Amino acid sequence: MSGRGFGTLAAIGVEGRGPVGAISDLLAAYGELDRPPGFDMVAAVPEIFDTTDDVRTIVKSIEGAWDWLAGQLAATSKTDLVTTQGLVALASLLLAFWSVIVAQLDYKGSAEDPTKAQIEQIRQEIRNAANEAVRRDDDRERHIRSIDRPAPLRDEPDGRSQLRRTVFPDQLIRVRDTRGLWAYVEVYDYASNQPISGWISRARLRRRN
Numbered sequence: 001m002s003g004r005g006f007g008t009l010a011a012i013g014v015e016g017r018g019p020v021g022a023i024s025d026l027l028a029a030y031g032e033l034d035r036p037p038g039f040d041m042v043a044a045v046p047e048i049f050d051t052t053d054d055v056r057t058i059v060k061s062i063e064g065a066w067d068w069l070a071g072q073l074a075a076t077s078k079t080d081l082v083t084t085q086g087l088v089a090l091a092s093l094l095l096a097f098w099s100v101i102v103a104q105l106d107y108k109g110s111a112e113d114p115t116k117a118q119i120e121q122i123r124q125e126i127r128n129a130a131n132e133a134v135r136r137d138d139d140r141e142r143h144i145r146s147i148d149r150p151a152p153l154r155d156e157p158d159g160r161s162q163l164r165r166t167v168f169p170d171q172l173i174r175v176r177d178t179r180g181l182w183a184y185v186e187v188y189d190y191a192s193n194q195p196i197s198g199w200i201s202r203a204r205l206r207r208r209n
Contacts, residue, residue, distance in 0.1 A: 086188025
């Protein structure tokens, strides 16, 4: 897969300007037609870059994705830290795309363009909603963990079992159970818009800072 949007998305990840877990899922699903509605709205944002240079069209795409995310954040239980963190990660990715558009407008000398003012307004709304979601989240349970490098999430507590997904350091992990050297955990899966469960090596897990 190639294209300006694909390259922009990959660059955001390589440069550390966006959540690696979300970017990985978006790159894997890039150009696919059968995607969950919410994820599809977010995934469509970089793909718009491949089809148009019109800033207002790109802004409209980002606005649609943000409207969906805002609704999801508002509806998510304040104790569901895993889902909240996943949605906040997607919001931070939209912020990265806002930055790309703002930089393009600056390069073109369009500092007074009304679209830029609109971008700044929505960008602040994204920041405020993401911050509020984190503030209202009172889940500080001892079962929340993180990892310091990518790790496989598997179907069974066996290193040879089916891989469910790769878990990245910017994803939070809720431990549900343990069995020997393995932990049964829950993480947010961006592509399906919901948490998924599986087994991960306990040696990979770290306490939250």
